[in-house]
Amino acid sequence: MTDPAAYSALDSKRFGIRVFRAGADNVEAVLELVQFARSADLDLLIVRCPVEAVAAAQSLERAGGILTDTLVYYRGPTSSFAPSPASSTCIRLCQEADRAALEGIARASFTGFFGHYHADPRLDPVAATEGYVQWASSALADPASLVLVSETEGRLSGFLTARRLEAKTWEILLNGVAPEFQRRGIYAALLREIGCRARAQGASQVLVSTQLANLAPQKVWTRAGLELDHALYTFHWWKA
Ligand SMILES: CC(C)(COP(=O)(O)OP(=O)(O)OC[C@H]1O[C@@H](n2cnc3c(N)ncnc32)[C@H](O)[C@@H]1OP(=O)(O)O)[C@@H](O)C(=O)NCCC(=O)NCCS
Numbered sequence: 001m002t003d004p005a006a007y008s009a010l011d012s013k014r015f016g017i018r019v020f021r022a023g024a025d026n027v028e029a030v031l032e033l034v035q036f037a038r039s040a041d042l043d044l045l046i047v048r049c050p051v052e053a054v055a056a057a058q059s060l061e062r063a064g065g066i067l068t069d070t071l072v073y074y075r076g077p078t079s080s081f082a083p084s085p086a087s088s089t090c091i092r093l094c095q096e097a098d099r100a101a102l103e104g105i106a107r108a109s110f111t112g113f114f115g116h117y118h119a120d121p122r123l124d125p126v127a128a129t130e131g132y133v134q135w136a137s138s139a140l141a142d143p144a145s146l147v148l149v150s151e152t153e154g155r156l157s158g159f160l161t162a163r164r165l166e167a168k169t170w171e172i173l174l175n176g177v178a179p180e181f182q183r184r185g186i187y188a189a190l191l192r193e194i195g196c197r198a199r200a201q202g203a204s205q206v207l208v209s210t211q212l213a214n215l216a217p218q219k220v221w222t223r224a225g226l227e228l229d230h231a232l233y234t235f236h237w238w239k240a
Helices: 009-015 027-039 054-062 096-110 125-140 186-200 215-223
Strands: 019-023 044-050 066-077 089-093 145-152 155-166 169-177 205-211 227-238
Touching: 009 019, 009 044, 009 125, 027 044, 027 054, 044 054, 054 227, 066 215, 089 186, 096 125, 096 145, 096 155, 096 169, 125 145, 125 155, 125 169, 145 186, 155 186, 169 186, 186 205, 186 215, 205 215
Parallel strands: 019 044, 169 205
Antiparallel strands: 044 227, 066 205, 066 227, 089 145, 145 155, 155 169
């Protein structure tokens, strides 16, 4: 029989504890998970639960899980994306020479982020931020990922990573704009560019997610014609 949760090497290394991850959409699955977690060699279990599975979420609460975020997924047709109007920001593929600047933007934009790592007071917030930095940086070496950067006034101002999820769908994974360049439409321009590139490569849909509390990207997505598709709660269950 396979374990109901999978060991997360990345999370474990990042926080210096043993972390497992799982999904659960019904009460029986939650009970099985908690029984597994109590007997397994682990410190933290991260569980994603669809928001409509209220009984499963309540069961996680009763077992001692803490709600750490609500992920909202937006989906939309690539046909609604139009190229950016001429502006002072240029969008291009990220190069190896951009790595340090890319990491700097990820670090600045994800410090104190809304995600489940930062929301858990038992996890080191600096290590949580570095997780996003590492995620952005590793995309540069991943042949399946595409990394776009924006350049404004001669400096790298933002980035967006994406990959093909299925034949017709691209998923946008991580986005950030340096704080000093935010609220100038740079993220909207990055999104338009990835939408156009996905369409040019034969994709008809884009999928993207963030935390419910993170309003800025949701504003940009709805303006670009994306719609809320589904949502997941994230719970953290600590053994002791
Ligand atoms: C999300 C993010 C990429 C947006 O970048 P940006 O270049 O500032 O985005 P834009 O300027 O294109 O548009 C953002 C819109 O949200 C608004 N906005 C920005 N911060 C906001 C906030 N805290 N609450 C509500 N609206 C906000 C902006 O004013 C703008 O709307 P407007 O055109 O009506 O002024 C940037 O805020 C960021 O890096 N955040 C931290 C990382 C993150 O959340 N990444 C996305 C999830 S993976």
